[in-house]
Amino acid sequence: xxxxxxxxxxxxxxxxxxxxxxxxxxxxxxxxxxxxxxxxxxxxxxxxxxxxxxxxxxxxxxxxxxxxxxxxxxxxxxxxxxxxxxxxxxxxxxxxxxxxxxxxxxxxxxxxxxxxxxxxxxxxxxxxxxxxxxxxxxxxxxxxxxxxxxxxxxxxxxxxxxxxxxxxxxxxxxxxxxxxxxxxxxxxxxxxxxxxxxxxxxxxxxxxxxxx
Amino acid sequence: xxxxxxxxxxxxxxxxxxxxxxxxxxxxxxxxxxxxxxxxxxxxxxxxxxxxxxxxxxxxxxxxxxxxxxxxxxxxxxxxxxxxxxxxxxxxxxxxxxxxxxxxxxxxxxxxxxxxxxxxxxxxxxxxxxxxxxxxxxxxxxxxxxxxxxxxxxxxxxxxxxxxxxxxxxxxxxxxxxxxxxxxxxxxxxxxxxxxxxxxxxxxxxxxxxxxxxxxxxxxxxxxxxxxxxxxxxxxxxxxxxxxxxxxxxxxxxxxxxxxxxxxxxxxxxxxxxxxxxxxxxxxxxxxxxxxxxxxxxxxxxxxxxxxxxxxxxxxxxxxxxxxxxxxxxxxxxxxxxxxxxxxxxxxxxxxxxxxxxxxxxxxxxxxxxxxxxxxxxxxxxxxxxxxxxxxxxxxxxxxxxxxxxxxxxxxxxxxxxxxxxxxxxxxxxxxxxxxxxxxxxxxxxxxxxxxxxxxxxxxxxxxxxxxxxxxxxxxxxxxxxxxxxxxxxxxxxxxxxxxxxxxxxxxxxxxxxxxxxxxxxxxxxxxxxxxxxxxxxxxxxxxxxxxxxxxxxxxxxxxxxxxxxxxxxxxxxxxxxxxxxxxxxxxxxxxxxxxxxxxxxxxxxxxxxxxxxxxxxxxxxxxxxxxxxxxxxxxxxxxxxxxxxxxxxxxxxxxxxxxxxxxxxxxxxxxxxxxxxxxxxxxxxxxxxxxxxxxxxxxxxxxxxxxxxxxxxxxxxxx
Numbered sequence: 028x029x030x031x032x033x034x035x036x037x038x039x040x041x042x043x044x045x046x047x048x049x050x051x052x053x054x055x056x057x058x059x060x061x062x063x064x065x066x067x068x069x070x071x072x073x074x075x076x077x078x079x080x081x082x083x084x085x086x087x088x089x090x091x092x093x094x095x096x097x098x099x100x101x102x103x104x105x106x107x108x109x110x111x112x113x114x115x116x117x118x119x120x121x122x123x124x125x126x127x128x129x130x131x132x133x134x135x136x137x138x139x140x141x142x143x144x145x146x147x148x149x150x151x152x153x154x155x156x157x158x159x160x161x162x163x164x165x166x167x168x169x170x171x172x173x174x175x176x177x178x179x180x181x182x183x184x185x186x187x188x189x190x191x192x193x194x195x196x197x198x199x200x201x202x203x204x205x206x207x208x209x210x211x212x213x214x215x216x217x218x219x220x221x222x223x224x225x226x227x228x229x230x231x232x233x234x235x236x237x238x239x
Numbered sequence: 240x241x242x243x244x245x246x247x248x249x250x251x252x253x254x255x256x257x258x259x260x261x262x263x264x265x266x267x268x269x270x271x272x273x274x275x276x277x278x279x280x281x282x283x284x285x286x287x288x289x290x291x292x293x294x295x296x297x298x299x300x301x302x303x304x305x306x307x308x309x310x311x312x313x314x315x316x317x318x319x320x321x322x323x324x325x326x327x328x329x330x331x332x333x334x335x336x337x338x339x340x341x342x343x344x345x346x347x348x349x350x351x352x353x354x355x356x357x358x359x360x361x362x363x364x365x366x367x368x369x370x371x372x373x374x375x376x377x378x379x380x381x382x383x384x385x386x387x388x389x390x391x392x393x394x395x396x397x398x399x400x401x402x403x404x405x406x407x408x409x410x411x412x413x414x415x416x417x418x419x420x421x422x423x424x425x426x427x428x429x430x431x432x433x434x435x436x437x438x439x440x441x442x443x444x445x446x447x448x449x450x451x452x453x454x455x456x457x458x459x460x461x462x463x464x465x466x467x468x469x470x471x472x473x474x475x476x477x478x479x480x481x482x483x484x485x486x487x488x489x490x491x492x493x494x495x496x497x498x499x500x501x502x503x504x505x506x507x508x509x510x511x512x513x514x515x516x517x518x519x520x521x522x523x524x525x526x527x528x529x530x531x532x533x534x535x536x537x538x539x540x541x542x543x544x545x546x547x548x549x550x551x552x553x554x555x556x557x558x559x560x561x562x563x564x565x566x567x568x569x570x571x572x573x574x575x576x577x578x579x580x581x582x583x584x585x586x587x588x589x590x591x592x593x594x595x596x597x598x599x600x601x602x603x604x605x606x607x608x609x610x611x612x613x614x615x616x617x618x619x620x621x622x623x624x625x626x627x628x629x630x631x632x633x634x635x636x637x638x639x640x641x642x643x644x645x646x647x648x649x650x651x652x653x654x655x656x657x658x659x660x661x662x663x664x665x666x667x668x669x670x671x672x673x674x675x676x677x678x679x680x681x682x683x684x685x686x687x688x689x690x691x692x693x694x695x696x697x698x699x700x701x702x703x704x705x706x707x708x709x710x711x712x713x714x715x716x717x718x719x720x721x722x723x724x725x726x727x728x729x730x731x732x733x734x735x736x737x738x739x740x741x742x743x744x745x746x747x748x749x750x751x752x753x754x755x756x757x758x759x760x761x762x763x764x765x766x767x768x769x770x771x772x773x774x775x776x777x778x779x780x781x782x783x784x785x786x787x788x789x790x791x792x793x794x795x796x797x798x799x800x801x802x803x804x805x806x807x808x809x810x811x812x813x814x815x816x817x818x819x820x821x822x823x824x825x826x827x828x829x830x831x832x833x834x835x836x837x838x839x840x841x842x843x844x845x846x847x848x849x850x851x852x853x854x855x856x857x858x859x860x861x862x863x864x865x866x867x868x869x870x871x872x873x874x875x876x877x878x879x880x881x882x883x884x885x886x887x888x889x890x891x892x893x894x895x896x897x898x899x900x901x902x903x904x905x906x907x908x909x910x911x912x913x914x915x916x917x918x919x920x921x922x923x924x925x926x927x928x929x930x931x932x933x934x935x936x937x938x939x940x941x942x943x944x945x946x947x948x949x950x951x952x953x954x955x956x957x958x959x
Contacts, residue, residue, distance in 0.1 A: 183690030
């Protein structure tokens with residue numbers, strides 16, 4: 028159930044999370060679960076929306092900006108951002124777990140906000156700045172959040188880790204001195220099954236201060 | 240008698256028992272770790288399952304004609320056929336593949352399966368109704384210890400109550416599944432598994448049952464699993480979807496990925512049996528426990544399951560009169576799989592909760608009551624020590640109050656405890672350790688790291704033995720072509736793999752020493768490896784750096800072999816541990832919401848290898864315990880016969896803000912002489928009982944069944 032209503036313009040659509048910290052509730056409000064998400068549309072989408080152009084079911088050409096690089100791809104409009112990243116671009120750091128905006132394993136950062144990439148269409152991500160786990164470290168140096176994940180043993184099987192790292196980075200990006208309550212609230216859209224939260228909380232708390 | 244294989248004495252350990260960063264930590268934190276789900280092979284097809292919507296029925300037709308016309312369709316294989324009886328909703332019927340994930344979904348949705356429906360039964364809590372539906376079978380009726388009637392007569396206080404806990408499902412974040420690439424005679428399987436070495440034979444056997452495929456040799460199967468995203472006891476076998484995936488790969492000539500969807504994962508690939516029971520328990524005035532009698536029942540699906548070992552921990556057969564009857568309820572739900580410490584978490588609830596109620600009846604502090612009866616356990620000294628230590632950590636003396644004596648406000652605080660035990664006997668393992676002329680060292684075996692720290696523990700063992708550092712060691716696991724090692728289940732991995740690695744490393748070092756001895760002009764027995772050097776103990780000036788020592792090998796590579804068990808291989812491991820946990824909770828009696836203030840855990844495991852990863856196992860167990868104590872439960876609907884919450888919105892798991900403060904104490908030093916014992920199961924047993932007891936202490940009434948959801952808490956208060 029996706030609606031194609033035109034709206035005000037780039038950056039003015041529903042935010043995928045509030046500006047300061049984020050919680051699962053606002054996260055879900057942001058993606059409009061159950062009601063069908065509109066999202067901030069890319070330029071091509073806006074043009075289509077303005078003319079009420081219906082796209083699909085055949086693939087459409089889009090360009091995605093991921094970690095500062097542009098990628099051209101042909102996707103069916105129903106393809107989610109997580110599936111485009113994983114299946115078409117081999118960016119497999121983000122994981123598909125619940126596939127419905129609950130667990131956060133697919134978290135990437137879009138225009139500075141953490142987003143459940145399982146609940147954003149790839150075509151909606153056009154024209155937006157997408158950061159994935161693959162883009163936040165260099166060969167020589169990990170991001171402070173990643174460093175602290177290792178220091179605090181904030182991982183077991185590791186399947187939820189990339190999502191938690193990205194959620195942690197989003198917290199650190201917005202607030203250099205988060206309280207533990209801020210950290211918990213910012214992480215509460217991510218679920219770990221092995222039970223690594225003790226290390227994760229400490230890691231994000233420390234990393235935010237370090238990267239400030 | 241001491242042997243060269245024994246663990247170094249405490250003062251000689253530079254790495255064992257210390258804190259170390261997880262070796263595979265950076266790769267996981269970077270998102271570079273490749274799981275089965277992440278494999279994207281050239282030309283790979285994607286497969287989906289078609290499963291049964293009916294809980295019980297017979298297949299009368301499978302129509303794939305529309306599916307075969309779907310864009311991108313590449314093939315399908317039947318898992319079950321017309322005439323087969325379906326015993327649970329979600330039962331696998333066929334696998335179908337296409338060029339993309341989207342097309343595979345379209346194709347799966349276009350398959351029409353027709354059933355003749357048969358009567359189903361999915362509920363087990365109401366055993367009377369299940370009996371009326373002819374679903375109940377006796378499974379156990381054991382009487383042990385002193386005469387039961389006499390014991391009841393001698394009891395000054397008795398408690399009779401109903402206790403239980405529902406079904407939970409494993410919900411591994413990486414679902415079950417694999418990528419299979421069948422090329423010529425080679426079958427490469429990237430499987431999400433806890434049993435790398437077992438899968439080749441399992442898959443070959445499954446394929447060979449299909450006449451159209453013929454005999455498949457286990458040796459043609461190569462399993463590759465460097466990382467896997469959670470198992471908890473549910474990923475030992477190739478399963479129907481693995482066999483179907485291989486058949487699709489053979490049929491299409493392409494690699495095929497088949498990973499379960501979330502709802503399939505929750506319905507059919509996990510499941511810890513429920514347990515409910517009426518328990519009667521009695522003690523003398525002074526708190527001496529005299530009798531325990533139980534009638535319990537549970538379901539593990541259509542075929543039933545084992546019964547919980549009750550009475551649990553407190554089970555001395557000479558002094559405690561005990562009678563345990565168990566009934567199996569057969570249900571049309573996905574079959575149970577092993578969950579961390581099979582049957583023990585349930586047994587803990589069915590024993591520790593009535594015990595806490597009896598302490599309240601006796602007007603005794605449960606810590607005193609549990610300690611007083613420690614002689615009824617197999618390890619009285621261990622438990623007394625651990626109860627005291629844990630009580631200190633949680634602040635029991637200051638915070639505990641009599642049951643229900645929690646003030647007038649709507650938020651009531653309470654404390655509770657539970658004890659547990661587990662074996663953790665090491666599994667069989669073989670290991671090859673290589674020393675290269677350039678100084679490189681590798682540890683090689685067909686084991687796996689489920690996230691518990693196998694890469695790290697094996698690095699520590701080799702580095703400790705050679706006097707090197709963790710980064711000097713390469714650990715190669717996760718391939719079935721390496722020396723065979725056991726499946727990771729029942730807390731058997733760390734004991735088995737560290738022993739085979741230690742023996743292989745000592746044997747490899749002996750060979751190196753004999754080469755070095757010659758060049759230094761000393762006896763090999765006089766040589767020691769420490770701090771990156773090999774030197775003569777009698778004259779430390781006679782010394783070579785590790786790399787220079789290895790250069791003496793010329794172009795020869797040393798391969799040291801080690802195995803577990805090995806009668807002459809020293810005392811490296813053991814089985815049997817204790818463990819105590821205490822919970823501090825707050826309960827809002829107006830909303831019924833329970834929140835965790837703190838949980839403290841004390842755990843012995845013999846010799847700790849990696850302290851930090853050991854603690855992580857306990858933290859993880861406590862968090863999983865909070866999950867099944869307060870949130871998660873598989874809910875089945877008798878009308879439709881299906882699971883109502885096979886997703887992660889309504890199958891509730893806690894987040895980072897829901898777990899309170901957790902404090903873990905690993906017992907080190909006291910039991911090091913026992914050697915290594917597994918850690919995966921023991922701490923996963925007690926959290927539910929400890930939390931339930933804390934809630935009872937807080938609100939003054941027992942909430943009979945877990946999870947302790949607000950509705951159950953409010954109902955218990957209402958009924959009080």
